Amino acid sequence: MSTRGEEHRFQVDLRGVVDLLSHHLYASPRVFVRELLQNATDAITARGGDEPGRVTIEPLPDGALRVSDNGIGLTEEEVHTFLASVGRTSKRDELGFARQDFLGQFGIGLLSCFMVADAIEVVTRSARGEGAVRWTGYSDGRYTVAAGDRDETGTTVTLRPRVGAEHWLKPETVRQLASSYAHLLDVDVTVSGERITEPEAPWEVKYDDPEVRRTALLDYGATLLGSRPMEVIDLDVPEAGLRGVGFVLASPAAVGQGGHRVYLKRMLVSEDASKLMPEWAFFVRCVVDTSQLRPTASREALYEDDLLSSVRESLGEQVRTWLLDLSANHPERLAAFLRVHHLGVKALAVRDDEMLRLVDAWLPFETSRGSMPLRVFRRGLAMIRYVETVDEFRALAAIASAAGTPVVNAGYAYDTEILERLSRLDPDIRVRRLDPGELAARLEPLPAEQEITVAPFLETARSVLRELECVPLIRQFDPVTMPALYVISQRARTQDAVRRGREASDELWADVLSAFDDVTVEHRPELVLNWRHPLIRKLASYPPGPALRHAVEALYGQALLAGHHPLRAVDSAALNRSFLALLDRAFPSEAP
Numbered sequence: 162m163s164t165r166g167e168e169h170r171f172q173v174d175l176r177g178v179v180d181l182l183s184h185h186l187y188a189s190p191r192v193f194v195r196e197l198l199q200n201a202t203d204a205i206t207a208r209g210g211d212e213p214g215r216v217t218i219e220p221l222p223d224g225a226l227r228v229s230d231n232g233i234g235l236t237e238e239e240v241h242t243f244l245a246s247v248g249r250t251s252k253r254d255e256l257g258f259a260r261q262d263f264l265g266q267f268g269i270g271l272l273s274c275f276m277v278a279d280a281i282e283v284v285t286r287s288a289r290g291e292g293a294v295r296w297t298g299y300s301d302g303r304y305t306v307a308a309g310d311r312d313e314t315g316t317t318v319t320l321r322p323r324v325g326a327e328h329w330l331k332p333e334t335v336r337q338l339a340s341s342y343a344h345l346l347d348v349d350v351t352v353s354g355e356r357i358t359e360p361e362a363p364w365e366v367k368y369d370d371p372e373v374r375r376t377a378l379l380d381y382g383a384t385l386l387g388s389r390p391m392e393v394i395d396l397d398v399p400e401a402g403l404r405g406v407g408f409v410l411a412s413p414a415a416v417g418q419g420g421h422r423v424y425l426k427r428m429l430v431s432e433d434a435s436k437l438m439p440e441w442a443f444f445v446r447c448v449v450d451t452s453q454l455r456p457t458a459s460r461e462a463l464y465e466d467d468l469l470s471s472v473r474e475s476l477g478e479q480v481r482t483w484l485l486d487l488s489a490n491h492p493e494r495l496a497a498f499l500r501v502h503h504l505g506v507k508a509l510a511v512r513d514d515e516m517l518r519l520v521d522a523w524l525p526f527e528t529s530r531g532s533m534p535l536r537v538f539r540r541g542l543a544m545i546r547y548v549e550t551v552d553e554f555r556a557l558a559a560i561a562s563a564a565g566t567p568v569v570n571a572g573y574a575y576d577t578e579i580l581e582r583l584s585r586l587d588p589d590i591r592v593r594r595l596d597p598g599e600l601a602a603r604l605e606p607l608p609a610e611q612e613i614t615v616a617p618f619l620e621t622a623r624s625v626l627r628e629l630e631c632v633p634l635i636r637q638f639d640p641v642t643m644p645a646l647y648v649i650s651q652r653a654r655t656q657d658a659v660r661r662g663r664e665a666s667d668e669l670w671a672d673v674l675s676a677f678d679d680v681t682v683e684h685r686p687e688l689v690l691n692w693r694h695p696l697i698r699k700l701a702s703y704p705p706g707p708a709l710r711h712a713v714e715a716l717y718g719q720a721l722l723a724g725h726h727p728l729r730a731v732d733s734a735a736l737n738r739s740f741l742a743l744l745d746r747a748f749p750s751e752a753p
């Protein structure tokens with residue numbers, strides 16, 4: 162037996178290959194139009210010279226489609242080599258890399274025509290001389306070569322539709338596909354005699370007035386996006402031969418949603434390309450043309466390589482620069498931007514320090530000092546305090562601010578995470594959730610001699626509130642319009658939760674939970690009565706008795722309601738009881 166066996170060649174079954182392409186490579190048969198156009202433009206590039214490139218697309222009355230170019234053409238030998246072997250291409254160098262001038266590189270593009278055609282006829286005449294050649298390939302793998310009938314250099318490809326795929330070759334379909342793929346090509350492309358190519362990419366058109374250019378580009382964005390974008394950003398990455406524009410959407414977008422329109426050497430690759438921009442720039446939709454990025458084999462997406470990742474970085478940088486320029490020179494436009502995209506920007510600020518900085522400097526937060534960016538709010542404060550719910554903010558903002566403890570309302574999505582991350586911008590920034598208990602402790606007590614005079618009233622209040630598991634305090638605070646404030650400290654809240662859990666659970670759990678219940682110290686919610694309120698002063702001078710007890714219950718209920726605290730059954734009962742009793746006192750007898 163010889164060590165070196167007989168050599169054989171692979172037999173490739175064309176039907177299997179086409180099946181593979183149509184089911185696993187291309188998303189839709191529509192790409193055959195692009196592959197034909199790409200081959201034609203590559204051939205025009207290969208020919209060079211001064212003659213303007215022309216591609217003529219003609220849907221024929223019998224349902225066939227004819228695509229002609231005045232490119233370099235093929236000799237008979239090349240026809241055998243390139244058209245009849247899968248994976249052969251004239252556009253790769255010896256090392257297998259795609260040559261700079263062409264987009265084709267795999268030698269499979271023409272096969273995509275078999276998704277819509279049973280037969281492909283190529284009539285070609287090479288610029289290198291020789292006569293014209295006619296090659297006809299069939300989807301079952303046969304092909305024929307004969308002398309062709311063609312005088313000018315170039316190639317004509319004719320597709321005869323396969324049964325069921327006729328609609329792909331219809332004039333309207335072809336026109337629409339060709340113009341979507343090829344409208345930016347710098348060769349002349351016509352469909353049924355109508356020119357579909359534009360002389361220049363919209364972002365390359367020169368204008369004397371930058372405002373006129375901006376308006377024209379925004380109009381262009383409107384036609385692409387279906388609604389007018391709010392801003393347009395020029396994009397330029399020379400090392401990737403990339404130029405284009407980014408449109409800032411005028412309505413809120415979600416992170417990771419919607420892609421970009423990418424042209425490769427002016428041929429559309431994708432209307433929905435992802436990964437071109439960093440994730441945080443979710444509010445931008447790009448339209449770019451690049452000469453250096455690589456397409457995937459289907460040419461429907463960009464190949465993820467080092468160049469793409471450096472492009473992404475540099476585009477992100479350009480959007481950042483634009484944002485910084487906006488904040489420095491057009492604050493009103495930045496404000497408009499944030500009004501639309503604040504939620505997305507906040508979502509990113511939780512992960513991206515640059516966005517965090519932007520939020521800190523520019524995004525208005527609701528605070529007890531009014532609506533302002535955090536950077537302004539925290540000026541001169543050793544500690545940023547926030548409350549976690551909108552209700553808590555409504556209840557505490559005025560008091561906190563009067564007590565010299567300004568607070569931020571962190572009751573909306575991402576607020577707490579953003580606040581807790583602020584120290585990443587500056588390690589000196591300290592942030593803490595406001596504990597209402599701590600706030601109560603900061604309210605001003607009464608002078609000692611006054612304390613003594615209010616002692617009897619406080620005693621009545623204590624006995625009324627004991628049943629409601631609450632303790633009274635008297636302090637003087639602003640706003641004077643607030644008679645009483647219900648305060649539940651974080652520790653009281655925890656203790657309360659444990660107790661409620663224990664009541665609702667079985668014995669075993671009750672034992673487990675009681676281990677957490679620090680019985681040695683009672684942390685009760687507090688009802689802080691405001692000495693500055695005239696009603697409280699009046700009540701303090703009142704003799705103890707049922708009227709005073711009902712007044713305390715009513716104040717308790719009102720404070721719960723004002724702070725949007727949940728009402729337990731006992732709380733509602735106290736509120737009802739006091740309300741009716743006080744009404745009854747207001748109308749002691751029948752009307753005269």
Ligand SMILES: Nc1ncnc2c1ncn2[C@@H]1O[C@H](COP(=O)(O)OP(=O)(O)OP(=O)(O)O)[C@@H](O)[C@H]1O
Pocket residue numbers: 196200201204230232233234235243244249250251252264265266267268269270271272315316
């Ligand atoms: N219109 C044309 N004019 C001249 N040569 C052509 C034309 N169409 C195809 N060819 C030749 O046929 C070869 C194979 O074309 P095909 O479209 O299958 O692959 P490709 O363009 O080389 O690569 P890709 O698979 O990436 O498109 C090309 O390399 C080219 O040499």
